[in-house]
Amino acid sequence: MTKSALVLGAGMVGVSCALALQKRGITVTLVDRREPGCETSYGNAGVLALSSIVPLNNPSLFPSIAGYLGNRHPALNLSWRRALARPGWLLRFLWEARPSQAAARIAALESLTACTVERHRALMTEAGVAHRLRETGTLKLWRTDAGHAAAKAEHDFLKSHGIESEILDRQGISAVEPSLNPIFPAGLLIPAVGSVDSPGAVTAAYAALFADRGGRIEQAEVTGLARQGTGWRASTATGAFDADIAVVALGPWSGDLLKPLGLDPKLDVERGYHRHLKARAGARLSRPVYDADAAYYMAPMEQGYRVTSGVDLSDRDAPDDHRQIDGVTKAAHEAFPFDGVTGETWRGARPTLPDSLPMIGEAPGNPGLWLAFGNQHIGFSTGPITGEMIAAMVCGETPPADPKPFRPGRYIG
Known part of the structure; x- marks a missing residue:
């Protein structure tokens, strides 16, 4: 025993x-x-x-790979030095994405x-x-009209797994989050997420x-x-x-x-960054918001509004690379009335297997x-x-x- x-x-x-x-x-x-x-x-x-x-x-990774390779997409920063040092891990990661x-x-x-x-x-x-618990759901947003189809596809997928969601148009988004700037034509509210x-x-x-x-x-x-x-x-x-x-x-x-x-x-790692931004007087969010096209979360925190970056596939202990979080900060200012950064930029690492x-x-x-x-x-x-x-x-x-x-x-x- x-x-x-x-x-x-x-x-x-x-x-x-x-x-x-x-x-x-x-x-x-x-x-x-x-x-x-x-x-x-x-x-x-x-x-x-x-x-x-x-x-x-997942299988959708394969048609997206070309767009990631030049490190121009906000969702991913790939250190080629790291990738070449562990090619077997990267190949296994891709192998696991096969549809079967x-x-x-x-x-x-x-x-x-x-x-x-x-x-x-x-x-x-x-x-x-x-x-500290909020049960107001999360809101996923798209910046182009193509988001309508993406929202519908995700809604149908989640429903097939027993998870309810609500497809929103521009007016619907403004109804649930009035402080957001009206740059998002499509959204998906997932109420059951905490x-x-x-x-x-x-x-x-x-x-x-x-x-x-x-x-x-x-x-x-x-x-x-x-x-x-x-x-x-x-x-x-x-x-x-x-x-x-x-x-x-x-x-x-x-x-x-x-x-x-x-x-x-x-085991390998996915690095990530966050910053806290201060909202202008009267502006607020009731739930975490994910900007799908710019690949970041805006989440209300006790320190302010936390914006998180996409994945940085660099060595765990390599120096910071703020390209993604800088881009996130700019995109977040487009989406919401922020008034500057509070505190220091944070970096961490998530443990990941192939x-x-x-x-x-x-x-x-x-x-x-x-x-x-x-x-x-x-x-x-x-x-x-x-x-x-x-x-x-x-x-x-x-x-x-x-x-x-x-x-x-x-x-x-």
């Missing part, structure tokens, strides 16, 4: 794993180099992405996102931060709930992981921590810790070593169910979603 656990990584996925294991009577130590919610879980658009069920590398794989991967993602609002609502109530006003603060509140229930949080950088007897030991500069099992939930840094064990999870699905399960050949990472751009949404799946499997229960599509063995031999 598992009596103690180390959870390495205090983002949304790691904190959720810690809470779920703790709920089952396991003594948990949560370890991260920074305070909970300060890395990848801090910088997203705060969307509880019920409708994000299509992998980034699409339905299974959509079903897998849907199994993770279907209850995201309900799970977060329950946790936010327990943690005393229910006031959002929060500070994803970092929500993650920190979940960690505080874990601590209030007797959980131990250690701020230290994990420098090594090794088997210790029948359990696992995590080494840090300030000491070592032992437990029956270890859960690696370090997001884009997870591979660094696993490779010395001879485990290569085929099939755009997370890795959730026990590492092959390493009993007691559990992996929970690779949730890509929906880790904030899918953290709670990932934690429940890990805890259920650790305790021999039936997990709330089929773990087979996420098994580590699909990439780790």
Whole structure:
């Protein structure tokens, strides 16, 4: 019987794993180099992405590739140096986009996102931060008349998966978001999607709930992981921590810790940026808005209006490249009456695997070593169910979603 656990990584996925294991009577130590919610879980658009069920590398990627290669599209910045350094990963990423794989991967993602609002609502109530939850949906917008067909196609697709949406014309958009500039002829309102006003603060509140229930949080950088007897030991500069099992939930840094064990999870990263903009007096948004043609979110946050960039496929630790976020800032000013930037530009990295699905399960050949990472751009949404799946499997229960599509063995031999 598992009596103690180390959870390495205090983002949304790691904190959720810690809470779920703790709920089952396991003594948990949560370890991260920074305070909970300060890395990848801090910088997203705060969307509880019920409708994000299509992998980034889906069949529609192929006709779009030519438009991405010159780094002129706001959705993608590709470092050719990085691509040439890992051609095998990029080729596998493209291979996974073939049509025969699409339905299974959509079903897998849907199994993770279907209850995201309900799970977060329950946790936010327990943690005393229910006031941070908005259930006003999200609004996707198009800048050209071609958006009418795109909105209809997405509406029909979502309806086939039981997700309701409403197609809006220019007047309909102005009715739900009067402060938007009237540059969008087509839109899609998805009412069931939730959002929060500070994803970092929500993650920190979940960690505080874990601590209030007797959980131990250690701020230290994990420098090594090794088997210790029948359990696992995590080494840090300030000491070592032992437990029956270890859960690696370090997001884009997870591979660094696993490779010395001879485990290569085929993990890579998608970098992203955000800035906070100040609205002019009287202007407001009631929900996150996605500008499809300019590839960014505008999301109301407690710090102001957060605008997020597209994907930057550069090395995880390469210097900042503000081309995309600069373009986003300009596009956002076209869409909404902003009055300047507040604070510094933030950069983070999302962990991604070639099939755009997370890795959730026990590492092959390493009993007691559990992996929970690779949730890509929906880790904030899918953290709670990932934690429940890990805890259920650790305790021999039936997990709330089929773990087979996420098994580590699909990439780790």
